[in-house]
Amino acid sequence: MRIRTAAVGVALLATLVACGKSEADQQADCQKAINAESTKTNRPDACKDLSQDDYDTLLMAYALENAVKDLPEDTQDLLDHSDDGELNDSIIGTED
Incomplete structure (x- = not known):
């Protein structure tokens, strides 16, 4: 009985993991879209x-x-410097 319960639990967990994305993944996909x-x-x-x-x-x-x-x-640079004291694109970021 314990083996059957464990097997059902593992199967259920595997189904949940396989079927859904984490909220962080959903947000990342949304942000790109x-x-x-x-x-x-x-x-x-x-x-x-x-x-x-x-x-x-x-x-x-x-x-x-x-x-x-x-x-x-120059306005972007002013905002960037005000953000963290450096000119490093911290306001808008950079794409790799």
Whole structure:
């Protein structure tokens, strides 16, 4: 009986792990999918399972990042230096 219970538990756990993504993975996928067409009500498919608060946070981060990118370089440098005392793209980050 214990072996059967353990086997069912292992099978259930394996099914849960195989079927779902972690919330961090869902957020990362959503963040990559958000673009200029994304709005509060027009979510990319990758964002459908996130809570409204999580989606709103990622959407706002996208909007702020793009607003900063549109600023003149000297203003970006001023914001970057104010953030952490260095010019290291800490405000908008860099893509590898």
